Amino acid sequence: MATRIRATTLQVAPAPTLVAPGTRSSDVTRDVCSPLERRPGRMWWIGLLIAGSALLVGVACVAYQIKVGIGTWGLDRTVGWGFDITNFVFWVGIGHAGTLISAVLLLFRQKWRTSINRSAEAMTIFAVICAGLFPVIHMGRPWLAYWVFPYPNGRGPLWVNFRSALLWDVFAIGTYFTISLLFWYIGLIPDLATVRDRARGWRRKLYGWLSLGWTGSARSWSRYEVACALLAALATPLVVSVHSVVSSDFATSVIPGWHANVFPPYFVIGAVFSGFGMVLTLMLVARKVMGYERYITQRHILAMCKVLVFTGSIVGLAYATELFVAWYSGSAYEQFTFANRMRGPLGWGYGIMVGCNVVVPQLLWLSRVRNSLLAVFVISLLVNVGMWFERYVIIVGSLERDFLPSSWSSYVPTPIEFGTLLGSFGLFFTLFLLFCRFLPMISMFEVKTVLAPEHGAEHSREGRA
Amino acid sequence: MNHPTSHDELLFPGDDPSPSRRAFLRLAGFGIAAGSLAGCSRRAPTSALSWTQAPEDVVAGRAWWIATTCGGCPSACGALARCRDGRPVKLEGNELDVDSRGGLCAAGQAALLGVYDSQRVPGPRWQGRSTTWAELDSQVGLELDALRKRGKVRVLTSTIHSPSTRRAIQDFVGHFADARHVAYDVPSAAALLDAHMHTHGVRVLPDMRFERARVVAAFEADFLGTWIAPVHFAARHAERRVPGGDRSMHVQFESRLSLTGSRADRRTRIAPHELRAALERLRDEIAVRAGAAAPARSSLREELGAAIERIAEELWGARGASLVVCGTNDLAGQLLVNEANALLENYGRTLDLARPSLQRSGDDRALEQLAGELERGEIDMLVCAGCNPAYELPSAFARALGRVKTLVTCSPEHDETARIAHCVAPEPHFLECWNDAEPFAGSLRLTQPTVPPLRDARTLRSTLRAWLGDTGSDREHIEEHWREAIWPRARGSESFEAFFRRALHDGVVELPRENVATPAFRGRVALEPSTPGPAGATLVLYAKVTMPSGAHAHNPWLQELPDPISKATWGNYACIAPGRAASEGLSDGDVVRVEAGGAVLELPVYVQRGQHEDVVAVALGYGRVGTDRFMRVGPQWIGASPTVDSGDAVGVNAAPMLAFEGGYLRSDVHPLRLVRTGRRAELARTQEHDTLQLPEDLAPHGHAERDLLHARDGHGGHGNPGLWPDDHANDGPRWGMTIDLERCTGCSACVVACQAENNVPVVGRDEVARHREMSWLRIDRYFAGEGDEVRADFQPMLCQHCANAPCEAVCPVLATVHSAEGLNQQVYNRCVGTRYCANTCPYKVRRFNWFDYAREDELANHSLNPDVTVRSRGVMEKCSFCVQRIQEAKFEARRTGRPLADGDVRPACAQSCPARAITFGDLADAKSAVARATADPRAFALLEELNVQPSIRYLGRERRAGRKEDPHGH
Numbered sequence A: 001m002a003t004r005i006r007a008t009t010l011q012v013a014p015a016p017t018l019v020a021p022g023t024r025s026s027d028v029t030r031d032v033c034s035p036l037e038r039r040p041g042r043m044w045w046i047g048l049l050i051a052g053s054a055l056l057v058g059v060a061c062v063a064y065q066i067k068v069g070i071g072t073w074g075l076d077r078t079v080g081w082g083f084d085i086t087n088f089v090f091w092v093g094i095g096h097a098g099t100l101i102s103a104v105l106l107l108f109r110q111k112w113r114t115s116i117n118r119s120a121e122a123m124t125i126f127a128v129i130c131a132g133l134f135p136v137i138h139m140g141r142p143w144l145a146y147w148v149f150p151y152p153n154g155r156g157p158l159w160v161n162f163r164s165a166l167l168w169d170v171f172a173i174g175t176y177f178t179i180s181l182l183f184w185y186i187g188l189i190p191d192l193a194t195v196r197d198r199a200r201g202w203r204r205k206l207y208g209w210l211s212l213g214w215t216g217s218a219r220s221w222s223r224y225e226v227a228c229a230l231l232a233a234l235a236t237p238l239v240v241s242v243h244s245v246v247s248s249d250f251a252t253s254v255i256p257g258w259h260a261n262v263f264p265p266y267f268v269i270g271a272v273f274s275g276f277g278m279v280l281t282l283m284l285v286a287r288k289v290m291g292y293e294r295y296i297t298q299r300h301i302l303a304m305c306k307v308l309v310f311t312g313s314i315v316g317l318a319y320a321t322e323l324f325v326a327w328y329s330g331s332a333y334e335q336f337t338f339a340n341r342m343r344g345p346l347g348w349g350y351g352i353m354v355g356c357n358v359v360v361p362q363l364l365w366l367s368r369v370r371n372s373l374l375a376v377f378v379i380s381l382l383v384n385v386g387m388w389f390e391r392y393v394i395i396v397g398s399l400e401r402d403f404l405p406s407s408w409s410s411y412v413p414t415p416i417e418f419g420t421l422l423g424s425f426g427l428f429f430t431l432f433l434l435f436c437r438f439l440p441m442i443s444m445f446e447v448k449t450v451l452a453p454e455h456g457a458e459h460s461r462e463g464r465a
Numbered sequence B: 001m002n003h004p005t006s007h008d009e010l011l012f013p014g015d016d017p018s019p020s021r022r023a024f025l026r027l028a029g030f031g032i033a034a035g036s037l038a039g040c041s042r043r044a045p046t047s048a049l050s051w052t053q054a055p056e057d058v059v060a061g062r063a064w065w066i067a068t069t070c071g072g073c074p075s076a077c078g079a080l081a082r083c084r085d086g087r088p089v090k091l092e093g094n095e096l097d098v099d100s101r102g103g104l105c106a107a108g109q110a111a112l113l114g115v116y117d118s119q120r121v122p123g124p125r126w127q128g129r130s131t132t133w134a135e136l137d138s139q140v141g142l143e144l145d146a147l148r149k150r151g152k153v154r155v156l157t158s159t160i161h162s163p164s165t166r167r168a169i170q171d172f173v174g175h176f177a178d179a180r181h182v183a184y185d186v187p188s189a190a191a192l193l194d195a196h197m198h199t200h201g202v203r204v205l206p207d208m209r210f211e212r213a214r215v216v217a218a219f220e221a222d223f224l225g226t227w228i229a230p231v232h233f234a235a236r237h238a239e240r241r242v243p244g245g246d247r248s249m250h251v252q253f254e255s256r257l258s259l260t261g262s263r264a265d266r267r268t269r270i271a272p273h274e275l276r277a278a279l280e281r282l283r284d285e286i287a288v289r290a291g292a293a294a295p296a297r298s299s300l301r302e303e304l305g306a307a308i309e310r311i312a313e314e315l316w317g318a319r320g321a322s323l324v325v326c327g328t329n330d331l332a333g334q335l336l337v338n339e340a341n342a343l344l345e346n347y348g349r350t351l352d353l354a355r356p357s358l359q360r361s362g363d364d365r366a367l368e369q370l371a372g373e374l375e376r377g378e379i380d381m382l383v384c385a386g387c388n389p390a391y392e393l394p395s396a397f398a399r400a401l402g403r404v405k406t407l408v409t410c411s412p413e414h415d416e417t418a419r420i421a422h423c424v425a426p427e428p429h430f431l432e433c434w435n436d437a438e439p440f441a442g443s444l445r446l447t448q449p450t451v452p453p454l455r456d457a458r459t460l461r462s463t464l465r466a467w468l469g470d471t472g473s474d475r476e477h478i479e480e481h482w483r484e485a486i487w488p489r490a491r492g493s494e495s496f497e498a499f500f501r502r503a504l505h506d507g508v509v510e511l512p513r514e515n516v517a518t519p520a521f522r523g524r525v526a527l528e529p530s531t532p533g534p535a536g537a538t539l540v541l542y543a544k545v546t547m548p549s550g551a552h553a554h555n556p557w558l559q560e561l562p563d564p565i566s567k568a569t570w571g572n573y574a575c576i577a578p579g580r581a582a583s584e585g586l587s588d589g590d591v592v593r594v595e596a597g598g599a600v601l602e603l604p605v606y607v608q609r610g611q612h613e614d615v616v617a618v619a620l621g622y623g624r625v626g627t628d629r630f631m632r633v634g635p636q637w638i639g640a641s642p643t644v645d646s647g648d649a650v651g652v653n654a655a656p657m658l659a660f661e662g663g664y665l666r667s668d669v670h671p672l673r674l675v676r677t678g679r680r681a682e683l684a685r686t687q688e689h690d691t692l693q694l695p696e697d698l699a700p701h702g703h704a705e706r707d708l709l710h711a712r713d714g715h716g717g718h719g720n721p722g723l724w725p726d727d728h729a730n731d732g733p734r735w736g737m738t739i740d741l742e743r744c745t746g747c748s749a750c751v752v753a754c755q756a757e758n759n760v761p762v763v764g765r766d767e768v769a770r771h772r773e774m775s776w777l778r779i780d781r782y783f784a785g786e787g788d789e790v791r792a793d794f795q796p797m798l799c800q801h802c803a804n805a806p807c808e809a810v811c812p813v814l815a816t817v818h819s820a821e822g823l824n825q826q827v828y829n830r831c832v833g834t835r836y837c838a839n840t841c842p843y844k845v846r847r848f849n850w851f852d853y854a855r856e857d858e859l860a861n862h863s864l865n866p867d868v869t870v871r872s873r874g875v876m877e878k879c880s881f882c883v884q885r886i887q888e889a890k891f892e893a894r895r896t897g898r899p900l901a902d903g904d905v906r907p908a909c910a911q912s913c914p915a916r917a918i919t920f921g922d923l924a925d926a927k928s929a930v931a932r933a934t935a936d937p938r939a940f941a942l943l944e945e946l947n948v949q950p951s952i953r954y955l956g957r958e959r960r961a962g963r964k965e966d967p968h969g970h
Helices: A002-011 A025-037 A042-068 A083-107 A117-137 A142-148 A165-198 A201-210 A218-251 A263-289 A298-329 A332-343 A347-365 A367-371 A373-400 A415-438 A444-450 A456-464 B004-011 B021-040 B106-110 B133-147 B163-173 B190-200 B230-239 B272-289 B302-317 B331-343 B364-375 B395-403 B416-420 B460-467 B474-490 B496-506 B556-560 B578-584 B627-632 B749-757 B765-769 B806-810 B836-840 B883-895 B908-912 B929-934
Strands: B064-069 B078-084 B087-093 B152-157 B178-183 B205-208 B215-219 B249-254 B266-269 B322-326 B351-357 B379-385 B406-409 B435-440 B443-447 B508-510 B538-542 B574-576 B590-596 B599-607 B615-619 B659-661 B664-666 B672-680 B735-740 B778-784 B791-797 B816-818 B824-826 B918-922 B952-955
Touching (some): A025 A165, A042 A117, A042 A263, A042 A415, A083 A117, A083 A218, A083 A415, A117 A142, A165 A201, A165 A218, A165 A444, A218 A263, A218 A373, A263 A373, A298 A332, A298 A347, A332 A347, A367 A373, B087 B749, B087 B908, B106 B556, B133 B379, B133 B406, B133 B460, B163 B435, B163 B460, B249 B302, B266 B302, B272 B302, B351 B435, B406 B416, B496 B508, B556 B749, B574 B590, B578 B599, B749 B778, B749 B908, B806 B816, B908 B918, B929 B952
Parallel strands (some): B152 B178, B215 B249, B249 B266
Antiparallel strands (some): B064 B078, B078 B087, B205 B351, B659 B664, B735 B918
């Protein structure tokens, strides 16, 4: 796919341009820096109020749960994971689009990534923060969460279990967060320097600190681009590895519906799919609210729609593969699990999952739908709903009815769990709104490389990137 | 009703409701000395010894086993109390008891908690005020003096199995011009006793030897669950239930699905009103085969008639080795049964009157007479002991109790009778006192204290003797009685001291049989011709396996123990047959109003398959006053709903609906009206999918049900070839277990044994409803079939200690690891609580501590086993194969310098099982019982295809003809 798009971009001038025609470098700097320099608008405050309230609800719920016990959740002896791990996998998945856009598309020299990569990376980091929260709070004794790290200790020393997929989760998420943060921050440095140069007083000092004394010399750029390429190369395998590891939590167990070979690629593509859904949601809102229509153009949205319809189709294929394998395995347990998944008590969840993830994205084949911002926005939301339900159906649906019918149960989440889910969205959007306000949301220096080609000099530098 | 903690203060102002911790320790210090001395019976405990002068053999941390007798019910099973640090922490069956054979039922084991019940009456009370025994004796003495020459004195008790107490009652009663002892039982066996009075001239129960019976026909007799002495019957019955040549056949005729009926080979539903006619037909069919002229046929439902004919033929074929038992409290019915058994030549073979059972002696006619006297206000003094007449008898009786001039109760708790009594002379818990028992003629048990009395209490024996001016101690009274009446019957050469010491040590004494003629059948008793009872809806009141009587209602273990059939906890419910439920539009949890016998109850519905359509069944033993103490049991958080509302009770009391009919206390009541209320009250059940049948629309083709109960052809359960070498190889023992599904009756004794041994918390109704019961060992119950064909299969389910355990691989912090001896071990203090292990466990046996479970009752905490960690919140737990017992046995073997022998280690569940369904031992030792059992062709590993290689093998049920079996092997 990437190759095809690349070919288009190189051969023909992009039909809808990456940046509105007539935009100059100085426009870019002004447009991107100005939200940081003026007082935030009404919309931003309303957004922060809502997100912050949701976050507070989540904080209260988590505090109560940690004080009283996991029993405040609706889990039981049969269903040991519910909203907690569903939310975890959901948020990890969201993160994937950011890495894919910033690292993989950078390596593939996809210019359309320039105006969205910064936000997408920020989204990755915030999503991973949200995700990382759940494995900690889902523990019976979260105050001992550090026991999952293999470090020399005085308790034996006790070591960790390298056979456990959960341990690899710790490594995968830890690595992912570290690399993503580094990559994002390094990418910010030239723009932070730009902000510094425009600022006065304490803000100048602050951004001066943050830009690590960036001078913009040719040598700096040269070093900078090597570092970016290296980090991109490091981050690229993470796109595949993180969700593969997460999927191993399930795939390595014996529970029908979890124990499936297809899980790693299935989870990875699902993650990219959901991540692009979230990027679309955020970008459509941001370009409207922040007034970035000239930088996040129809061209970007179309590209992301194509990714969405492509990954959505693969997700559909994965669903079909699961069903085929269940049938082909000849295992009565597997066959029952999938019959139960489709038509059992959580059949409605399966319906939402297939509807939102497989059927709805197919609408994007139609250019009329693709070009309607509202339709794309709705579809992006549905993709996120569908992907959340995919994890819920896999986790809860498989646990509810496994081998011994005596232990079958039905999981009913408590208000505390809904509050925690709400809180994770609150955390995500609070962080994102703060990001919009305090950091340049669009990578200025990279957008300047894709401005209309009247600035011939820009080309040569871009070639090195 | 007030808050439970302030409860006692209000009731007993000025009394200390429970001993303080310090006082308890002081008592406990005394206890270990007293207990151990008593256990060795070197000398009677006379003074407290401090730890600095501890007896030589007392080692802190080492358990003492004291032989005693279970006081949970009148069956009087021999028991051993395991004492630690001067207090009993576990009750187990005594293997020297030839009847219980080391088994002990759920209620018996749970009775341990009673000794630590903080709501027991602290001491004697007179006219509502606390008093001293001296004061009470003088007050009662004054009254008794006035009554000596004229005045009616009655002693009302449940069955008294203690010969020395019976003697004390006789002496007491003999002191008055008009005094009598009346005994009763609920549910009553009076008709069975009276029938033997008529047919054999002795008012006893024959000892039922199920192990000698090739064919057993039981009519409304839940002999494996609640009827008379289920532990004894289960032990005997199980002997003949193992597939093979001499497997007995068991046919059950019953109105509701009892535990016994669920295990029958054939089962026919019968309405209570059909019972007498059915027994008459049975008697006639057998009589014809014995050569009598064919009598006129009574009218009987056709299918029922056919079933009776069939069983008659089978019984006749096995005459002399057959058994007809019947639980009805109808004299005519019982006479027919006796005649049938006599015709079948069962007396002297499967029914033993030479060593009759004295486990029930209740006399309903005397009780009814007493009711009349009470009604007329004629009784001057009524002394109640071991019973709670204000609660467990028909409401008219309870009302009439108010007319007694002086009502005395010996109840240890502030129960319904104590609340209206003038005088409370509390009895101690059976673990605190001396006592004796004679459950079978010539088979005696001794009870000795395991802990000094925690309350100021006195046995009925001492109380009655004190009122006659004899201030001797219980031990003196018992020794005296044994010296005079028991020792001579032993006819041995031992001195009395040696005889008594042996009895104390063993806990049981079997006296030689006396050379008197066994009473013989005297011939048919003329009966008025049977009139078919009125048809239509009938209420059947029954005793529940997990709550045999209201006396246990304050026991949280039993309240939370799931009923083996319904799997419901915390309360009773109206069992309704599926057809009736459908026609009335009722489903599980709909609250109905049950109107019968002049009383009204509101209960949730439980739709019970296998029940007769005309029958509504309600369990007795619930609705006890004061059970709102469980209001705060379990975690308290914003989403929790209380187990019981303040002032309310757990369940409702159905006893007011009991009725006298023809001189007998009948537990089937007619007519019955059922009214739906429109409200709902969800039952807290531990299992909600009741069958192995998969939901119809979801079942894969050819796999309509899961086959979890049978060995599969061609598989011996010996695992699949692995990819990796066995990394658990070792040369020590490899612990394993077999569970025989044919022997298991589902009685749930093992569940309570495990709870007591392993400090498993009680979590309350709300948590059970949220599927968060904590039991390490549960009994999965799967129904098969409908209507008459219904059957229940029980499968005790506990950690399978897989050699290739999925849980071990997934724990990120290595909190669950494999031991060199094949145990799957949970390390509580390493666990961070990810619950990953529980998710991936295919047997779902892991239990998570969702909360810090309340252990606020300091006194009740003394029942905790000091050898087992009390788990805190946030950690996973599960069956450990009683690793503490394994370690104890290993240490003991090392200490005594001998190798560990087969049978040295027995987990609590295996120990308690009356049917001996569980075998535990070393699989590496080919000669061990468990290794031999594993070689049984019925042995299979559950979910073998997962290759988790469990250490437990189930000995599967036999495949039966006539049932669609659908093994889905791979």
